[in-house]
Amino acid sequence: METTLWLFAMCLVLGSVVGLLAGLLGIGGGLLVVPALAWLLPQAGIESGLVMHIALATSLASIVLTSGSSARNHIRLGNVDLQAVKLLAPGIVVGGLGGSVIAELVPEHLLPKIFAAIVLMLALQMLASIRVSQNNRTLPSSAKCIGSGGVIGVVSSLAGIGGGSLTVPYLNWHGLEMRRAIGSASLVGAIIAIAGMVGFIVAGVGDEALPAWSIGYVYLPALVGIVSTSVITTRYGAALVSRTPTATLKKIFALFLLFISVRMFIG
Template sequence: MIDNVLWLFAMCLGLGSCVGLLAGLLGIGGGLLVVPALVWLLPQAGIESELVMHIALATSLASIVLTSGSSARNHIKLGNVDFTIVKSLAPGVIVGGLGGSAIAELVPTALLPKIFAVIVLLLALQMLVSMRISSLRQLPGPMATVCSGGVIGVVSSLAGIGGGSLTVPYLSWHGVEMRRAIGCASLSGALIAVAGMMGFIAAGIGDETLPAMSIGYVYFPALMGIVMTSMITTRYGAALVSRLPTMTLKKIFAVFLLFISAEMFLG
């Protein structure tokens, strides 16, 4: 048992290194990589197959709480966060994040990987066509913005991601300048991750089949491994942005996501 935990922790150290580097370089959420990686790693560490997807989603969201929180803090210092926009999205993304975790608990276990696969497919296509379109249209009214935030929150929680891939295009489409859109998305992503994580924790409390060192569906050996290295390598990824063809790398990563989506859907 201890050998399995140590092995998983070591694997997650490597996973976190890749996640942090890609997050800093490509500006993507780590959940797109963390969830499928954990779906492959957890069974090999002795985790029951019925629990794997829930643990992967919950642990991914828990890691995003820290990484998005760190990113949001930096964007706030740089003046990239429009708190008026975040406040208008916050009720929706929080309720949506909680709702996504509740839906995941109700959906049959075998169906969750397929839902994740469809979401990843759509996000990969969005990366490939670079749908970062600016327009002069204004953000919709309060109720419509809350509903939009709710949709972003539900989808993000179901995929174990922070939602930046959805929030940035949404804000850009409504005329928000890209720098502020990314800053607002980082803070909104932290809110989604907190809400989704708390929902998965509440859903898993009392489940005696969960492994030791879990709080709800959040599995700490995996979480600590991912966070310990991703928080370090993010800065190196950001430093490489000006040296590497970021858009080309992003499209390559999108193609990689297409393969992940197909594997999750068929497997």
């Protein structure tokens, strides 16, 4: 019980940081939650063979509420392009469900390296686009958006994230102003997380090795701790977006991606 309470307290702190970044950058926080839980869960007595799956599933479950709260604040501020979200949503749902299935098949040690390479490329693309204040690109056809959403959903579910690190650069590259790309990514992240979370819950049902207070691979003490504070701090991050110049947002986002990429490469 003591280790569970310690884990809950640590997740309260983690959630406050995750919520702020969710509102500011349009991410669900999985890029922080998954590595943090991978370190915290073994110290709370969770069996090592279950740690990565529990971390991914719990991260996605927390993103449902964190990104949902962030999206609500961005909608209120007029930062969400609902048409872009509708175009990406079908592929995202299928991809999110598919990613949770693929996670059972791919060797666990390969997932962080694959995603680190993707995040690095996105960071470099974002840095290269800082001087481009506006472009003439528009969102591609519905079929291409569905395909792109599928890729975002699969990769996001595999990495236990809401997909903001993929969705924000994608939408910004296709002509959405940075603030609207961030706001739209928050809503997209909630959709991805719901699909991925359901997949991990189903995959974990019946596993007798899971700890108490688990629903599938979702570990409730960690989930409740994270969302208790994250849903509060998202409003402050969303407010900062409306006051921050586009170039500055891109720099912050790119540096954040670079940091996460390096951390994933070195383990």
